[in-house]
Amino acid sequence: MHSKTHDKTPVFHISRRTGLPWQKALGIRFAGIVLALVVCGFITMAATGLNPISVYGTMIEGNFGTSRRIWMLLQNMSILLCISLALAPAFRMSFWNLGGDGQALMGALGAASCMILVGDRVPGGVLILLMVLASIACGMLWALIPAFFKANFGTNETLFTLMMNYVATQLVAYFIIRWEVPKGSGKIGIINQSSKAGWFPMIGGNKYLLNVLIVAVVTILVYVYMRYSKQGYELSVVGESEPTARYVGIKINHVVIRTMLLSGALCGVAGLLLVGGTDHTLTTTIIGGRGFTGVMVAWLARFNPIVMVATTFLLVFLQGGSSEITTIFGLNQSFGDIITGIILFFILGCDFFLNYKITRSKTGKEAA
């Protein structure tokens, strides 16, 4: 037998929280952001000798400084949110779709191919309709392939969707060479620059407003779908417990394929909005890794489409802000990434405090 060993008594311990009021939860999140800003401030001062307040000011300036910047912020938010909304149902179903990039890129390819191949031969309205159909079909196809193999052969969807991204990039690279303008440039350039065929109409002279409105509608639709529809309920059950799904007669393979078709279709829409709405060109990097950023957006919001608007804003704001500070202060690109990393670390760290609390042991004091 051991002798008395009071020193082993833990000083504090961690226990699970139950029923945290939302005000307090919000407070913890807010405290997390404040703490993140303070820590970032110290690191900024230590590493660069700059005044953190002016650095933060520049980040805000970079996002909200001019109306053009605000529109850029909104446009970037729309595309990222659209892809995140596409991923949310798949993730809720516990189908780890890391192929958002590829699916959106295929959507972009679909839209661009219509503009290039039939652009001048059909009326504007018909062309846009064709673009919509083509981009959705391409996105769906790219999601269907891994879903089919997962449903029928139990393949690992994480790897499969990830690899499909590279295939999509190569495919787009091939078509860019085929359709390059001018020959030998290796680029497509602005498609239908003179005829503007297949360019989405501007609303009130504003290039970005239509995209913003479309994604706003998609957000509401996805929210309603996930929360109130039978299909949304089915995919949640499949994601939580496949045996339970089978128990109530939900056909899992069917749900997997259906949900991935939806996921791919929405990614396709994101590609469409980029090509038809704003960029009017096609490059292999047009999606810009949003298929992966979208994973973060969706997870941070716990797949709630309305909360995803806020998480999208956060990530786009940080991205815009950090690129602004690197230009204004002549800092290395990595510095923006460091700040983004710290802020995300604190926001994710909040989850620990939302789920657990730390209490000092009473035993410790008594025994000492």
Next chain:
Amino acid sequence: MEKKEPVLQLKHVTKRFGEVAANEDISLDVYKGEILALLGENGSGKTTLMNLISGIYFPDEGEIYANGKQVVIASPRDAFSLDIGMIHQHFKLVDVLTATENIVLGLEEEGKLDLKKSAARIEEICEKYGFSMDPSKKIYDMSVSEKQTVEIVKVLYRGASLLILDEPTAVLTPQETQTLFGVLRNMKQDGKSVIIITHKLAEVLEISDRVAILRHGRYITSMDTDKVNAQELTDAMVGHAVSLNIERPIPKKPRDRIVVEGLTVKSEDGVVKLQNVGFHARSGEILGIAGVAGNGQKELLEAIAGLQPIESGSIRYLDEDGKEEELVGKDPQAIMELGVSLAFVPEDRLGMGLVGNMDLADNMMLRSFRNGKGIFTDRKAPRELAEQVVEKLEVNTPGIATMVRKLSGGNVQKVLVGREIANAPTVLLTAYAVRGLDIHSSYTIYDLINQQKKSGVAVVYVGEDLDVLLELCDRILVLCDGQVSGIVDARKTDKQEIGFLMTSVGGGTDAQ
């Protein structure tokens, strides 16, 4: 009584999880050479208390004394060094290793690893206490009771003088339980102390010297076993008088409802789970299924519910008018669409019957979500059903918006059974419906099952407690190794006969 020396004393021990006090101000002594039964309803804090002693949890308040000295048990290692060993409900063994290898695993002994020497010591321990075990047998070749033996020997090998067993008999046949009790008595003779958690009152009375009762996380009393009876124990445990008799009305006009013939089921890796099983389940009757766990009970119910691929055989459903439907080859939705109202309470409640991360209302929706208008689910009916179930079955929950996994075992089961019987089923399949439930909740479930029986439902009740099977069921089918080893009239049989059938493949008399 005075000269008994406590080997372990708990003084004013409190453990809270959030707002809930799982153990509050518990003071309890364990004496040398006694078998102490720890009795309490579910959620009364038995397992929490044992986890405090074995170093899995650390108390918020209070002191623990071992052999008169105050000690701190901050990890299972600390518990071991105090000679306290716990045998958990779920075994922690490495399948591909032998018994000996499992027993010495993790021990830090001086010098070279000498398995022969260890095996000899294990034989010695087995001899001393009357275990029968082959130290060189691999775990994957072992039966549940053999695995349990390995767990107990492992603890003894480490020199434990206080053993804690968490529901050790839940997985054993009556014969195996007797063997275990024999071993426990030998340990007692040797001066070891044993704490045993069990729900079965008959066992408490049979094996223990003293019973300590917990209720709602508090220590109520402890009594010498030879001075109490089952009724007194139940009353102390529940806090008010409870009737212990299970009702068994005579079936009214039983008619064949499910006819199973030549049913053979294989698992995915080709192992035969059920072989040539045949029986009739009748309306207004409870058909009990007995057998050692894992002898095909799960597969049998899942086959009827449309969840098992079937090799051969037929499962026919006969409705009131005698119309027949073949259920083989149909999935649960197809069966539902036939108009067959089949209720199924599976063994793994949170893994199959319910979704732990959804709230009560959403769980009610599992059966009814297809009823909504158009593409939308109907959210109102499930919410009303949830309210009803909570009220009628006295589910203890903060509200219907609480996630099911946060409820205690008994309440989870009430939610599941409540939903399953809500659709006026004609067949009710239940697997281990009262497993892990306390007396009070168990009797609520028996009542609900009896109500279904009286309203003409054909009930199939897979159970593990033979006393209950004998009291509740009309007929009992015994499964052994995936085969029917007998179908007996529950009113005319006894434990011995069923225990015998449970271990004889295809043997015994067929009463059908």
